[in-house]
Amino acid sequence: MTTTQPPARGARAASAKPTRRSVLAGALATAGGVALAACSPSAGAGSGGGTTLVVAGQSDNLTQVFNPFLAHSANGLTYASQGQGGFIYEPLVQINTVDIGKDIPWLAEKWAWAENNRKLTFTLQSGVKWTDGKPFSADDVVFTFEMLKKHPGLNLLGVAFDTIEATGPTEVVMTFAAPSEQFFTNIVSAPIVSRHIWSKAGDPTTYTDKNPVGTGPFKLGSFSAQSFVLERNEHYWQQKAQVESIRFVAYKDNQSMTNALVQGQADWGGTYIADADKTYLSRSKDNHYWAPLAGTDGLIPNLERWPLSDLAVRRAISLGVDRKQVGGATGAPPATNVTGLPMPAYQDEVSAQYRGVDFVQDKAKAEKTLTDAGYTKGGDGYYHKGGKRVEFSISFPSAYTDIASRVQVLVSQLKDIGIKLTIDTTTVNDINDVTAKGDFDSTMGYPVGSAPRAFSFYNDTINPNLYYPLGKATPTSQNIERFRNTEAAQLFKQYPKASSDKERRQILDKIQTVFVENLPWIPMFYWGSYGNWSTAKVSGFPTPGNPYFSPVPNPVVALRLKPV
CATH class of the missing domain: 3.40.190.10 (Periplasmic binding protein-like II)
Known part of the structure; x- marks a missing residue:
């Protein structure tokens, strides 16, 4: 493959990718306090x-x-x-x-x-x-x-x-x-x-x-x-x-x-x-605000720590949340398709079996998922198992006010289905080190901004071949949830060797199935x-x-x- 010829010098200009997403990627954080x-x-x-x-x-x-x-x-x-x-x-x-x-x-x-x-x-x-x-x-x-x-x-x-x-x-x-x-x-x-x-x-x-x-x-x-x-x-x-x-x-x-x-x-x-229309756009005709769709975010679990290591708990969370409210807390559109791929930009990349298959809130089914897995609700209103309450924390920089707004909604929604979520804030400079080493229960916002390709979306977030044990930092901030899956590991190895678009399509379809069935992280909203x-x-x-x-x-x- 050869590229098209470049534009004439000066006719078009530069380009590039983010650090941590949402404001972890949307704001593209950079430098400290100022007068x-x-x-x-x-x-x-x-x-x-x-x-x-x-x-x-x-x-x-x-x-x-x-x-x-x-x-x-x-x-x-x-x-x-x-x-x-x-x-x-x-x-x-x-x-x-x-x-x-x-x-x-x-x-x-x-x-x-x-x-x-x-x-x-x-x-x-x-x-x-x-x-x-x-x-x-x-x-x-x-x-x-x-x-x-x-x-x-x-x-x-x-x-x-x-x-x-x-x-x-x-x-x-x-x-x-x-x-x-x-x-x-x-x-x-x-x-x-x-x-x-x-x-x-x-x-x-x-x-x-x-x-x-x-x-x-x-x-x-x-x-x-x-x-x-x-x-x-x-x-x-x-x-x-x-x-x-x-x-x-x-x-x-x-x-x-x-x-x-x-x-x-x-x-x-x-x-x-x-509330950009009121707080920014209305202040001057010269002010403009645009957030083109760039990817998907949600709850990123640490799969090495209970209770999020339990698929039943992750499924219950996915079923129990109202994605419109979580994303709507900051004007972000809710994640729809169960593959996690941002819609509609990636609709052509969705496997045929998952086209039109979207996330649906069902709080009754969320709680049944927990009870079927052996969890029981205690007098405190939360589910327990093995003498432990279903409770975990979420880590993010306190400076990221948009994530804070979403998390506040999530705390309330998870309480409604018997799961306790606590907030554990950190600094902008420390968050990526925390998640790279696995020193967290969950976070919101991936520390890499995937290239605009469906394979990159999954490779960055769930490739088991990029697994590192707790305490050892993931050098590229990929697979920070530490997902391990034998089938997925083989699929990611096979994809580069595929010799045709059809073969790559078939492998990508199987990767999507792994994502849907294992829910290694929980998509909630699209970010721009x-x-x-x-x-x-x-x-x-x-x-x-x-x-x-x-x-x-x-x-x-x-x-x-x-x-x-």
């Missing part, structure tokens, strides 16, 4: 007095660390893998999570698979330079991937390959031990760094990269504990941005971000806004890539009428913005 007075969106930037956009981000702490491979860094706001990558460090290809299938060639001009998807050849763009003026070449790509292979802790996307070689200044060949086309989105989304700097930087797992040198459309200007500025790269290899600079400002939670957007202190954000922006200063954002890309802060959109 609002530090930035006024009306101010110009640089000696040219050009347009400066203020972008609202979220994190517990903001430090001058731009290493794109570290989980907690300021660069998290400028590169969030598939869906938002490349303000400073760019990927080979930008993955489009909104206009699915229309991925954008980037540092790679084109690519082709061969040898039964075990060989991948990239043809790179020519004339690309790093912001220090040094030329970009195939050696940089090879260096980056070899570094990720040598240091698995940096390999956040789980890119696995056998060999990589620069066969010319603009050509790179990767080989794989097994067919790997299904992992294409992860492979091409890795940020590419410079060999001439990083080879002398020492240990890349501790390298802070305070003054990053990238190929992207922006470069670091000023930095403070409250915010940092990215200035336009005047020598960018594509048509340069028309926005002169972007100031990224850190807020502690969704509400602070919302306040900044509502009060006009930020121009662009990626956060859930409660929250985008909030003002057109008071610039135009060109994606909209439902022109859905060319995700509306969250990213360089694809930034490069298309025009000052008004």
Whole structure:
């Protein structure tokens, strides 16, 4: 397979994927608390007095660390893998999570698979330079991937390959031990760094990269504990941005971000806004809010801990909840199809036996499921078994107010069917470590944002071959519920070896059956890539009428913005 030719340089712009979903993925959390007075969106930037956009981000702490491979860094706001990558460090290809299938060639001009998807050849763009003026070449790509292979802790996307070689200044060949086309989105989304700097930087797992040198459309200007500025790269290899600079400002939670957007202190954000019509859109004709469907979320259990290790309990929960109320607490549409795949975007991927088969609330059946499994309701109103009450906690960052709203509804609904749910909040910086090590009963929001492919949806969340025992962190945050199933493990091994679309379809159908029958996690609502922006200063954002890309802060959109 070979891609279509890339657009003319400057005609279209950048792309990418999220961290933890919902606001765990929707807000694309980034940097820590801030004094609002530090930035006024009306101010110009640089000696040219050009347009400066203020972008609202979220994190517990903001430090001058731009290493794109570290989980907690300021660069998290400028590169969030598939869906938002490349303000400073760019990927080979930008993955489009909104206009699915229309991925954008980037540092790679084109690519082709061969040898039964075990060989991948990239043809790179020519004339690309790093912001220090040094030329970009195939050696940089090879260096980056070899570094990720040598240091698995940096390999956040789980890119696995056998060999990589620069066969010319603009050509790179990767080989794989097994067919790997299904992992294409992860492979091409890795940020590419410079060999001439990083080879002398020492240990890349501790390298802070305070003054990053990238190929992207922006470069670091000023930095403070409250915010940092990215200035336009005047020598960018594509048509340069028309926005002169972007100031990224850190807020502690969704509400602070919302306040900044509502009060006009930020121009662009990626956060859930409660009652957006009233609180944000009505405040100005320039305010806009769009959350294109991006995936499915729900209750993610730890299958190594009772009671969620019991399928009967998971089935009872699925039957007992009103998904319209859980998702509706934050305006998210309820999950419908039992395969978990987000509808209607993935309706063509649903197995024939499950088309039109949706989740239905039935509280009486939920309780019967428990009693049939040997549970009895005690005087406290909750079910018990073996002297233990059916009780578990749910862990999520206290800063994620949208998840908190959904969980409050869930607590009440589960109480109605005799199950006790307690809340265990943590921090934005700690949540992924907690779930990676299995130190939780349940959570809401997966720490990876799957590529817009049905196989990726299941591979990221239920592939038993990615199982790690409790206490040992899952290096790619996949299968955090620690699902184990012999049949599924074989199916995931077979899929890459399939030689036809029909065979891949048959395997995917069987994977869906495993999901439906085992309910390794419980889909409850669909989430979107929250985008909030003002057109008071610039135009060109994606909209439902022109859905060319995700509306969250990213360089694809930034490069298309025009000052008004």
